[in-house]
Amino acid sequence: MRAKPIRTTILVTAACLLVAGLVLAGASAGMAVEGAAAVDAMTGAQSDMAWWMWPLILLGFCFVLGIIAVLAGVGGGVLFVPLVSGFFPFHLDFVRGTGLLVALAGALAAGPGLLRRNLASLRLALPVALIASACSIVGAFMGLALPTDVVQLCLGATIMFIAILLLTSKNVVRPHVEKQDAIGLALGMNGIYTEPSTGEEISWKTHRTLPGLLLFIVIGIMAGMFGLGAGWANVPVLNILMGAPLKVAVGTSKFLLSITDTSAAWVYLNQGCVIPLMAIPSIIGLMLGSFVGVRLLAVAKPKFIRYMVIGVLLFSGGRALMKGLGM
Amino acid sequence: MNTAKYDATPKEQVRYANMLFYGCWGGLALMAITYLIYVFGVFEPHVPMDTVIQLWSKPVRDYLTVGQVPVGWGWATLLNKGDFLNFLGIALLAGMTLVCYVPLVVAYVKKKDSLFAVIAVAEILVLAFAASGIVGGGAH
Numbered sequence: 001m002r003a004k005p006i007r008t009t010i011l012v013t014a015a016c017l018l019v020a021g022l023v024l025a026g027a028s029a030g031m032a033v034e035g036a037a038a039v040d041a042m043t044g045a046q047s048d049m050a051w052w053m054w055p056l057i058l059l060g061f062c063f064v065l066g067i068i069a070v071l072a073g074v075g076g077g078v079l080f081v082p083l084v085s086g087f088f089p090f091h092l093d094f095v096r097g098t099g100l101l102v103a104l105a106g107a108l109a110a111g112p113g114l115l116r117r118n119l120a121s122l123r124l125a126l127p128v129a130l131i132a133s134a135c136s137i138v139g140a141f142m143g144l145a146l147p148t149d150v151v152q153l154c155l156g157a158t159i160m161f162i163a164i165l166l167l168t169s170k171n172v173v174r175p176h177v178e179k180q181d182a183i184g185l186a187l188g189m190n191g192i193y194t195e196p197s198t199g200e201e202i203s204w205k206t207h208r209t210l211p212g213l214l215l216f217i218v219i220g221i222m223a224g225m226f227g228l229g230a231g232w233a234n235v236p237v238l239n240i241l242m243g244a245p246l247k248v249a250v251g252t253s254k255f256l257l258s259i260t261d262t263s264a265a266w267v268y269l270n271q272g273c274v275i276p277l278m279a280i281p282s283i284i285g286l287m288l289g290s291f292v293g294v295r296l297l298a299v300a301k302p303k304f305i306r307y308m309v310i311g312v313l314l315f316s317g318g319r320a321l322m323k324g325l326g327m
Numbered sequence: 328m329n330t331a332k333y334d335a336t337p338k339e340q341v342r343y344a345n346m347l348f349y350g351c352w353g354g355l356a357l358m359a360i361t362y363l364i365y366v367f368g369v370f371e372p373h374v375p376m377d378t379v380i381q382l383w384s385k386p387v388r389d390y391l392t393v394g395q396v397p398v399g400w401g402w403a404t405l406l407n408k409g410d411f412l413n414f415l416g417i418a419l420l421a422g423m424t425l426v427c428y429v430p431l432v433v434a435y436v437k438k439k440d441s442l443f444a445v446i447a448v449a450e451i452l453v454l455a456f457a458a459s460g461i462v463g464g465g466a467h
Contacts, residue, residue: 028362049380050441051377052366052376052378054380055366074398078463084438089384090383091383091387093386093387094387094390101417104420104421105355108347108423110349111344111347112344112348112351113344115340115343115345115408116334116336116341117336117346118336120335121340122339122340122343126450127446128444128450130450130453132455133453133454137453137456137457142414144387148386158333186442187442188443258347258424259424259450259454262423262425262454263426263454265408265421265458266454266457266460267457269418269421270398270399270400270458270460271387271398272390272391272397272398274417275379275383275390276365276410276413276414277365277379277380277410278383279413279417280358280362280413280417281362283355283358284355284358309410315339326430
């Protein structure tokens, strides 16, 4: 059975069943005309909305997010955490846990194709993944130990930095690497990939390996602390600093997320920061949206959408900053 | 699956890709199924839905205390509950990378690439440490 039909079938079926299931389950729970005002037995609090409304909203919201993320060329995680924490009632602890799972699911789904085409390189990924994944554990514990308003403040500043980075960074399609450094040579950070548009075989190697590896310490910590995917940082480091061709940098970055986010996700999972009611519709919604986004890429105007996303990130980063300052 | 066009790609990389493909999509399919079981109330949830929506706006410690939610691998003892059944798919997704690394170690040892074999073993240890929940606490 071919790969694409398997993925399409699972995603579309899952999304349709989820939507139908949530609506039917809500209806059968008797949340009808009088509305969903119910006093909860455990907390004594009153709810304004039926429980099934939020997962449904999340599913739709993440579906749209998935489309926009692909069209704008950004990761789902970097949009999910600031937008959901800014505009939904979920606490940042749960948003970060879910954000990591969302980014992880996307990376795991994209990984096989990238690895087979050698657009993601194990020679490049494994050493940096070891550093980033170990540091993401540290970041996750730091993020969970710090007061929420401090994390909000740092998250807001980081999101605004990411927006500015997206606006100003100029990736290089094929960086010129004259001579590979000793560490890169020892690690065998080189390879060959086939450019799909021309069929040309392109060989590549890296340089400035040590500064690159050191930066992945910072990247890992931030990924774990904020629940972000870190693709926004991986690509510039791999491409602009270390000299990997852009396609290899993007592909390897996407694959790298599956390792970095795995270790941080386990920390959040073990600390109880994953609520299935919100996590699973988020994951499936975003995956389905990404799927559709790839198909829309041919007809959409990615540049306009990218600028729109940068604007949204600036806004949500500012909002997180204000939340952190208690405004 | 026709792998002829991937001849330039190292064999261990193709093997990793294939394992990841089936594990990832299997995990997502499992997630969708267990979620439907959950929302339809086939198994009673440990934390009622209405309680969840009250607690998800509060810090995680409130959710753990009021909802009597276990930490670490405690969810494995609650697989008869609709909400915690979902952790099967989540754990499968989160565990895939570790599982895929094992054949990598074997491949690098066979190729006598001791440096990458050590890197792969170290990564397995890092992921296992994260998954184990050995170091707990810290949640505010």
